[in-house]
Amino acid sequence: MNFDVQQIRKDFPALHQEIYGRPLVYFDNAATSQKPQVVIDRISEYYRTINSNVHRGVHHLSQQATDAFESSRNHIQQYINAQHAREVVITKGATDSINLVASSFGQKYLKQGDEVIISSLEHHANIVPWQVICEKTGAQLKVIPLTESSTLDLQAFQKMLNKKTKIVAVGHISNALGVVNPIREIIEMAHDFDIPVMVDGAQGIVHEKVDVQALDCDFYCFSSHKFYGPMGVGVLYGKTYWLSAMPPYQTGGEMIKSVTFEKTTYNDLPFKFETGTPNVADVIGFESAIKYIEDIGIAHIKTYEDDLLEYGIQKLKAIDGLRILAEGAPKAGVISFLLKDIHPYDAGTIIDKFGIAVRTGNHCAQPVMDLLEVPGSIRASMAFYNTREEIDRLVEAILKVREMFA
Amino acid sequence: MNVEDSAAQIVKEFSLFDDWMDKYNYLIEMGKSLPLIDEKYKTDQYLISGCQSRVWVSAELVDGKVVFKADSDAVITKGIVNLLIRVFSNQPPEDIIDADLSFIDEIGLKEHLSPTRSNGLVSMIKQMKLYAVVFKTKLKDQGA
Ligand SMILES: Cc1ncc(COP(=O)(O)O)c(C=O)c1O
Numbered sequence: 001m002n003f004d005v006q007q008i009r010k011d012f013p014a015l016h017q018e019i020y021g022r023p024l025v026y027f028d029n030a031a032t033s034q035k036p037q038v039v040i041d042r043i044s045e046y047y048r049t050i051n052s053n054v055h056r057g058v059h060h061l062s063q064q065a066t067d068a069f070e071s072s073r074n075h076i077q078q079y080i081n082a083q084h085a086r087e088v089v090i091t092k093g094a095t096d097s098i099n100l101v102a103s104s105f106g107q108k109y110l111k112q113g114d115e116v117i118i119s120s121l122e123h124h125a126n127i128v129p130w131q132v133i134c135e136k137t138g139a140q141l142k143v144i145p146l147t148e149s150s151t152l153d154l155q156a157f158q159k160m161l162n163k164k165t166k167i168v169a170v171g172h173i174s175n176a177l178g179v180v181n182p183i184r185e186i187i188e189m190a191h192d193f194d195i196p197v198m199v200d201g202a203q204g205i206v207h208e209k210v211d212v213q214a215l216d217c218d219f220y221c222f223s224s225h226k227f228y229g230p231m232g233v234g235v236l237y238g239k240t241y242w243l244s245a246m247p248p249y250q251t252g253g254e255m256i257k258s259v260t261f262e263k264t265t266y267n268d269l270p271f272k273f274e275t276g277t278p279n280v281a282d283v284i285g286f287e288s289a290i291k292y293i294e295d296i297g298i299a300h301i302k303t304y305e306d307d308l309l310e311y312g313i314q315k316l317k318a319i320d321g322l323r324i325l326a327e328g329a330p331k332a333g334v335i336s337f338l339l340k341d342i343h344p345y346d347a348g349t350i351i352d353k354f355g356i357a358v359r360t361g362n363h364c365a366q367p368v369m370d371l372l373e374v375p376g377s378i379r380a381s382m383a384f385y386n387t388r389e390e391i392d393r394l395v396e397a398i399l400k401v402r403e404m405f406a
Numbered sequence: 407m408n409v410e411d412s413a414a415q416i417v418k419e420f421s422l423f424d425d426w427m428d429k430y431n432y433l434i435e436m437g438k439s440l441p442l443i444d445e446k447y448k449t450d451q452y453l454i455s456g457c458q459s460r461v462w463v464s465a466e467l468v469d470g471k472v473v474f475k476a477d478s479d480a481v482i483t484k485g486i487v488n489l490l491i492r493v494f495s496n497q498p499p500e501d502i503i504d505a506d507l508s509f510i511d512e513i514g515l516k517e518h519l520s521p522t523r524s525n526g527l528v529s530m531i532k533q534m535k536l537y538a539v540v541f542k543t544k545l546k547d548q549g550a
Binding site: 020342343344345346349350353360361375376400404405 | 426427430431434458459460479480481482483
C-alpha cells in the first residue's frame, strides 16, 4: 500500500484550521488524537437512526443498538486478538479500566504485607489507583527503577519479584517520554512467579499492533480517544480466569441477573463489570475508528510514524541547547525535550502562538519528571497524519523561543 | 500613581505593540525587572497553586500600603505578575480590593484570565487581593 499522508489528512477535519492565522500543527496526540470523518459520521448517524438503550428492549431499535454495540465489542476483540468477546469490558477510558482492576483485583487478592509492582515511568492513572488500594488493604507499592538510559531496570525488577508480589501493573509506552517498555519480558518474568500483569496500553495500542494472546498479558487497558475514536470510551481486556474471579466494581442495573431485596446474582462476563447505560454512540463510533485503522494498517502506520519520529529527533537534536529526555531509549511517537534552561511553560506559550499544539508540564507523570530532575518538559507527540513539514515548523518555533529567551 | 493611573500606563505601553511577538517580548522584559522576593520566601507557604510554573508572592504592610514582591521559575509568568505588582504594589489595601482589572483585557492578555489557564493569573490576583483584605482588617484593628 502507498501511504499518502496528504490523502490521509483529508480524513481528519479538525486538522484543517488556522490558529492565530497559521495552519494548525497538532502535536498533542498523546493527550488525544483527532478523529477521522467516518467516526464523526457514525456517531451522528447513530443519534439520527437507531438511538435507544441497549441490552434491555425487545423493540426493534433497541435490538439494533444492541447489535451495533456488541459488534463493536467483537471488533475490539478481533483487533486485540482476545480469545473471547466476554474478555472485552467496555469502560469510560484507560483510567476507568485501571481503577476497575485495582479495585476489584485488590479487593479479592490483596492483603496486609502483599506487594504490588508498578514502574517509574507510569502516568498518574497507573499510580494513584494502586496507592489507594494498597492503603486500603495494607499492601505495599514497589516501583521498578530506571537505568541510566531511562529504560526500566529489568535486573532490579527481577529482584523485586517474590512470593508477596500479587500483581505487576506497567505501562506499555510512556506518555511523558515516549519510552517503549519491554512488556513482553516483564510479562514472562512475572509469569515465572505466577504473578499476573496488567498493561496500561493507553499509548501502546496507538503505535503498534497489540495481540493480547501473543503477549499473554492478564489485563490490557486503553482509551478510545487516543486511538482515533471518540472520548468517553475505554477498554479493559482481562483473561476470563481473572475477570470471573474478581468481584464487580460498580453495582446497579445491567450488571445483574436477578435482584431481590435479599440477594443479587451478578450477570455473566463482561456485563458483570458494565453497570448502567453505557456510552452507546461512542462505543459504536469506536468501531469505525478501528476499521479506519485496519484499512490503513497499523504496520504501515508504525513504519511511517517511526520514520517521522526519527526525522524529528534528528532535526531537534541539531538545535543548540536542546535536550531530548530519555534520548537513547527505544521510543514511539513522542519527543519530550527541554530547551536550555527555558521553562517549559515559557516555551509552550510561544510555540502555541505559532499555531503549534504541544503539551508542556509534567504530563501527569510527576514522579518520572522528579527522577530526571526536570520541572517538566515540552512534548511533541505525533500521529500518522503529521508531516515532516510540520516538524520543520516546530523547529522554526523552537528557534524563535531560543532567541526570545536568550 | 494610584491603581487606575498605573493600569492606564500599562495599557498605553502595550498599545505600542501590534503583534503578539512584541507583546511577549515586552512581557519577558517585564519579567526581568520584577521586584524579586527574598529567597527565604520561596517556600510552599508563599507558593500560588494552580500554575504550571511556580509563582511565589509575598506582601508586607509599609506605612499603610501593601508592598508586593514575587518570583517565578518561568519568565512570562514573572512578566505577568510584574504587571500586577506595578498596579497593586504601594497602594492602600482598600484600593487593591476594589481594583478594576479590565486593563488585562485591554492589553490583549484576556486569554490568560480564564480560570482554567495553567498560568494561574486568576490565582495570583485572588492571592494578592486576599493579602489586601488581611491588611485592611489589621489596619482597622490598629486604628480602633
Ligand atoms: C500512559 C497513560 N495511561 C493512562 C492514561 C489515562 O487515559 P484516560 O485519561 O483516557 O483515562 C493516559 C492519558 O494520558 C496515558 O497516557
